[in-house]
Amino acid sequence: MLKEEILYEAADLKNIIHDPNVARLVINKDKIISSNIIEGIEINTESIKDGVRIRLIVKEGKIIIKPVHLCFGVTAENAVQNIEINTEIKKGASISLLAHCVFPTAKDVLHKMNAKILLREKAKYSYFEKHIHSPGGGVRVIPKTKVILEKEAKFKTEFELVKGRVGLIDMDIESKCGPDSVMEMMARISGTDDDRIIIRETGYLNGNNSKGVLTSRVAVRDNAKAEIFNKLIASGNYSRGHVDCKEIIKDNGQASAVPIVEVKNATAHITHEASIGSVDKKQLETLMSRGLDEDEATELIIQGLLN
């Protein structure tokens, strides 16, 4: 199978690869292997060491109806991939991105990403990042993202590992929210063996009436470790936020959660909840009383948590 076909299949791109109405950019290590740019979007790329720098702009007022597909893959067993993305969504524009990060045969792959996202007034941006890793855990994923939301902008990001082992995921995402803007950041990851998961999510609710939710759902089994740092700082008048972190541990898994909420304005309000523990006994017994053994019941509960 050709390298691009491996990526297309893993990233579920086969059905859209010939669709001229769907924007896409497919990168294998440091090479662009497929792209399609549609009206309303500008994508410029340049080579950098071990990777690609991307400049993505959605023009003012443009509503991109179909999700834009991005695929950052490494089909080699050993490699470094550097991706830099600077994104600007102009005033009133809207885009949804579906990004697949695919490392199906990785033995020692380092995937680094640096992203800067600027959402102009009333811009909307949704980003769903799905990871497909090798079963051996030979992947290190280190994404760093900084987001700026101007007035009434909306930002939503979800991160999910859908296949394979984590290896190392060390993600760091920070959002600064202007007036009446809304941001949601969610990560869902399940670690096994000696996987290591580090999630740093920070939100600054600087604008009046800005809103933000940070959500983490993590399960760790075997000897996997997870560290979650959620930080939400509210300084805007009537800004509202919530931090929600749930972690399930099993076997020798270890997890920590450090929720920090800081309120610098008497009209602002932030809540947080964090829980770490084994699988809920009542959930487990309910499923076992329907005929699932303990492992099957645990798996289903974790699937639910990560849904």
Place this chain on the structure above:
Amino acid sequence: MDTILKTNNLTLSFNGKKILDNLSLNFREGEIHAVVGPNGAGKSTFASIVMGLEGYRKFEGDIIFKDISIKKLGVYERAKLGITMGWQEPARFEGLKIRQFMQASTKDKKEDSIVKALSILGIDYREYSERAIDKSLSGGERKKFELASIVAMQPELVILDEPDSGIDVASLDNIFSAIKHLHSNGATVILITHSLEVLKNAQYAYLLCSGTLLDEGKVSKIRKYFEGKCLSCAHKNIPLFSELEKNI
């Protein structure tokens, strides 16, 4: 009819207090039974012991299911024998879709069976299949989904702890339909209740007070005593045996 479940002198204490005291009950195969009594009588404890829940495994006496002691079996092993339970307050599963929950419970894993089980509870599968069985559902809704999962499992013995708890009047008929469906499909049903409405569905009843069996028999007889004495009882679930004996 043959006995499907028998408890022999069940005794369970927590912190030195006897919750169940020498409780010996027989449940006939294919019948609907009720275990009634006021709050604190030990009804839910009895259900938890029969299901083998954690924290209810160290007791004196024995539980015989189809002539075999199940005392040392865990929840899963008991479920594999055909025993299941509906909780008074069903569990919430964050993110777990109703489709996934029902598939896990359904004996033949067929979607038709899921649709049918839910329809008995008055639920449209298409409307709910992708919803999570979490706090976005009311307690009554979760109760109905739990009962639907039991119907889909096709158990041989089902213990329903307060099956009407959190259920609005309009939905009570759905609950009773599900109980009748289980019964008509050959299941033995044990209703744990202090509700006279629920009690009506049973064919035979046991009356508990302070972990002991006060009386057993036809529902009409037990209902009369329960309604007349237990509901207005002032002795805080400490039986005044001399008075009880006189009245029964």
